[in-house]
Amino acid sequence: MRKFENYDLISRNSNLKQDFKLSEGLERKLIKLSYQTVLTFLKNVFPLFDNETSCEECTDKFIKLFSVAKKQNLISRGGVPEKNYLLLSMTAQLLNPTLYVESGFFKGSSIHAVSQSKKLRRIIGFDPKHTNYRAILPKHLNVSLFKSDFADYDFNEEDLSLSLLYFDDHINTAERIIQASDKGFKNLIFDDSCGLMGTVERKFPSMPSLFFIENIENFSKNDEILWSKQGKKKLNFFNLFDINIKRKKSYLSFKFDEASISLCREAKNRILSITKMPDLNDFIKTNNLTTNDVTQHFVVLK
Ligand SMILES: C[S@@+](CC[C@H](N)C(=O)[O-])C[C@H]1O[C@@H](n2cnc3c(N)ncnc32)[C@H](O)[C@@H]1O
Numbered sequence: 001m002r003k004f005e006n007y008d009l010i011s012r013n014s015n016l017k018q019d020f021k022l023s024e025g026l027e028r029k030l031i032k033l034s035y036q037t038v039l040t041f042l043k044n045v046f047p048l049f050d051n052e053t054s055c056e057e058c059t060d061k062f063i064k065l066f067s068v069a070k071k072q073n074l075i076s077r078g079g080v081p082e083k084n085y086l087l088l089s090m091t092a093q094l095l096n097p098t099l100y101v102e103s104g105f106f107k108g109s110s111i112h113a114v115s116q117s118k119k120l121r122r123i124i125g126f127d128p129k130h131t132n133y134r135a136i137l138p139k140h141l142n143v144s145l146f147k148s149d150f151a152d153y154d155f156n157e158e159d160l161s162l163s164l165l166y167f168d169d170h171i172n173t174a175e176r177i178i179q180a181s182d183k184g185f186k187n188l189i190f191d192d193s194c195g196l197m198g199t200v201e202r203k204f205p206s207m208p209s210l211f212f213i214e215n216i217e218n219f220s221k222n223d224e225i226l227w228s229k230q231g232k233k234k235l236n237f238f239n240l241f242d243i244n245i246k247r248k249k250s251y252l253s254f255k256f257d258e259a260s261i262s263l264c265r266e267a268k269n270r271i272l273s274i275t276k277m278p279d280l281n282d283f284i285k286t287n288n289l290t291t292n293d294v295t296q297h298f299v300v301l302k
Pocket of ligand 1: 078079080103104105106107108109110111126127128129148149150168169170171
C-alpha cells in the first residue's frame with residue numbers, strides 16, 4: 001500500500017505488541033452508543049415503548065457485568081459471543097422483565113447477561129445437561145434450572161405478564177413458537193434461528209427457522225437443502241498455542257414436506273412481528289466467532 005502512505009493515518013508500529021486495547025474511557029463511549037442503537041430498535045418493535053432505564057445506568061451495569069462474566073469464563077466457546085452478550089444485557093435492562101425464561105442455558109452466559117435488569121425476580125432455565133453451567137447470579141433472584149423440556153413445564157403458577165423468553169436450544173423454531181404461544185408468552189428472542197447461511201453453517205440449526213417460517217408461502221413440498229459440517233476440536237497447549245484437529249464431517253439435509261409446511265403456517269399465524277436485532281459489531285470487539293451469522297431475532301406473538 002506504499003501508494004497511499006501519505007494519507008494513511010494508521011500508526012504501524014510493530015513494537016506496540018498489543019493485540020487489542022481501547023484507550024481510557026473509549027469503551028464507555030462505545031457502550032453508551034450501543035444503548036442508543038438498542039433503544040431505537042426497541043422503539044421500532046414497540047412504538048409505545050416507555051424507557052425507564054437511563055443510558056448511564058445501563059452502561060455502568062453492563063461494564064461491571066461484562067468484567068464479571070469474563071472472570072467467570074462465560075464469554076467463551078458455546079456461550080454467547082461478546083456482541084450478543086451486550087445486546088442481551090441492554091435489551092433486558094431496557095425491557096425490564098420480572099421473569100426470564102431460557103431454553104438451552106449451557107454455561108449460563110446469556111442468563112448472566114440479563115441478570116442485572118432492575119425488576120427481574122425470577123429465572124427459569126431448561127437444559128438436559130447441567131455440567132457446563134457456571135454462572136454466579138445475584139442472590140435476590142429466584143432461579144430454577146431444570147433438565148426437563150420447556151414444553152413440559154407448567155407455567156400456570158408464573159406471572160408471564162412481564163416476561164422475556166429466550167431460545168438458544170437449537171430446537172425446531174416452529175414448534176417452539178407454537179409451544180410458547182400456547183403457554184401465553186408474548187416476547188421471545190431466538191438465537192441461531194437464521195436464514196440460509198446461518199443454517200448451513202451449523203450442525204444443529206433450529207429448522208424450520210424464522211426465515212423459513214416467515215416466508216413459508218414461497219416454499220413447497222420437496223424443497224431441500226443439503227449441507228455438510230466439518231467437525232473440529234481445538235487443543236490449547238499451555239495457553240500458548242492452539243492446534244485445530246479435524247473430526248468427522250457430518251452430512252445434513254432438510255426437506256420440506258406437508259407436515260413441516262403446515263407446522264410453519266401454524267407458527268406464522270401466532271406471530272405479530274419478527275425483527276432482526278441489531279448487530280453490535282460497531283461497539284464491541286467479538287473474538288473467535290465460529291459462525292458468520294450469529295443474528296438474534298426478536299419475535300412478538302399475538
Ligand atoms: C449453544 S448452547 C446454549 C448457550 C447458552 N445460552 C449460554 O449462553 O451459555 C445450546 C444448549 O442447548 C441445550 N439443549 C439441547 N436440547 C435442549 C432442549 N430440548 N431443551 C433445552 N436445551 C437443550 C444443549 O444441551 C446446550 O447446552
